[in-house]
Amino acid sequence: MPELPEVETVRTGLARSWIGKRIDGVELRREGLRFPFPEGLEERLTGRVIKQIRRRAKYLLIDMDNGDILLSHLGMSGKWILDSSDSEGKHDHVVIYLDDGSMSVYNDPRRFGVLDIFRGESHKLLDHLGPEPLEDDFTCDWLLENLKKKKRNIKALLLDQSFLSGLGNIYVDESLWASNIHPNSISCFIPKRKVIQLHNNIRIILSESIRQLGTTFINFTFLNGQSGNYSNELKIFGNQGKPCEKCLNKVKKIKVAGRGTHVCNKCQKKFKS
DNA sequence: CGGCCATCCTGCACGC
DNA sequence: TGCGTGCAGGATGGCC
Numbered sequence: 001m002p003e004l005p006e007v008e009t010v011r012t013g014l015a016r017s018w019i020g021k022r023i024d025g026v027e028l029r030r031e032g033l034r035f036p037f038p039e040g041l042e043e044r045l046t047g048r049v050i051k052q053i054r055r056r057a058k059y060l061l062i063d064m065d066n067g068d069i070l071l072s073h074l075g076m077s078g079k080w081i082l083d084s085s086d087s088e089g090k091h092d093h094v095v096i097y098l099d100d101g102s103m104s105v106y107n108d109p110r111r112f113g114v115l116d117i118f119r120g121e122s123h124k125l126l127d128h129l130g131p132e133p134l135e136d137d138f139t140c141d142w143l144l145e146n147l148k149k150k151k152r153n154i155k156a157l158l159l160d161q162s163f164l165s166g167l168g169n170i171y172v173d174e175s176l177w178a179s180n181i182h183p184n185s186i187s188c189f190i191p192k193r194k195v196i197q198l199h200n201n202i203r204i205i206l207s208e209s210i211r212q213l214g215t216t217f218i219n220f221t222f223l224n225g226q227s228g229n230y231s232n233e234l235k236i237f238g239n240q241g242k243p244c245e246k247c248l249n250k251v252k253k254i255k256v257a258g259r260g261t262h263v264c265n266k267c268q269k270k271f272k273s
Numbered sequence: 274c275g276g277c278c279a280t281c282c283t284g285c286a287c288g289c
Numbered sequence: 290t291g292c293g294t295g296c297a298g299g300a301t302g303g304c305c
Contacts (some may be wrong), residue, residue: 076298110282
């Protein structure tokens with residue numbers, strides 16, 4: 001479940017390993033992932049030099065020397081294994097051969113990932129995305145104004161990538177707990193002082209997680225065994241049955257917006273009117 | 274517009 | 290121990 005901090009961690013790793021290298025060959029081991037691979041992907045990538053790696057929401061954008069952009073989304077279980085010595089793993093779907101003799105392998109058991117190539121400013125999967133929570137345009141005023149405009153369940157809204165991009169199940173639960181807002185609150189009824197806290201907490205939590213290289217669960221390493229430490233910092237996610245760190249009340253796991261949701265009913269206030 | 278559901282897929286945690 | 294079942298989850302698309 002890579003979210004913004006995990007994808008950012010992957011970006012840093014890919015940048016270190018890939019920038020300046022030329023792609024000598026690409027092997028596709030199946031027809032596609034979530035979607036079929038684009039026609040002629042191997043040919044289009046072969047011979048290209050990788051110039052830059054960017055991130056938008058949970059997408060990786062790999063800029064080539066001819067203007068082509070390789071788009072990679074890790075879905076639920078995707079990972080890039082760099083300097084791999086082996087590409088025969090059960091779920092190794094894509095192999096990229098680089099001009100330094102190394103091999104990068106895309107492995108994705110659940111195949112919810114996306115790999116596409118495009119050129120220009122616009123891509124169907126990117127065009128509708130909301131602001132980046134760590135960029136300057138995600139201001140407290142912006143959040144206040146836009147929560148007011150909607151009458152939606154706050155958890156559903158924060159998970160909605162067209163509203164705000166990059167948050168997933170983990171960081172939404174963490175941000176709402178840190179702000180003492182119940183995930184079943186309605187966006188427009190959350191008072192200003194709580195929205196200010198929410199805005200602040202989203203940025204603090206994401207930044208701190210990036211600093212720690214993200215959250216890693218068993219079975220989920222990003223790059224050659226490098227793994228995130230933010231798991232140790234999780235205050236509510238996965239803590240069902242344990243005492244809340246703020247009030248010792250038992251943390252519950254409920255369903256909100258179709259998602260498993262962790263909540264402290266004592267600390268987190270439900271704003272519904 | 275918003276909520277809800279199904280879909281994609283596999284691994285894993287259950288219960289018997 | 291081993292099998293079957295059901296669930297999780299990011300994003301989309303359809304339905305009401």
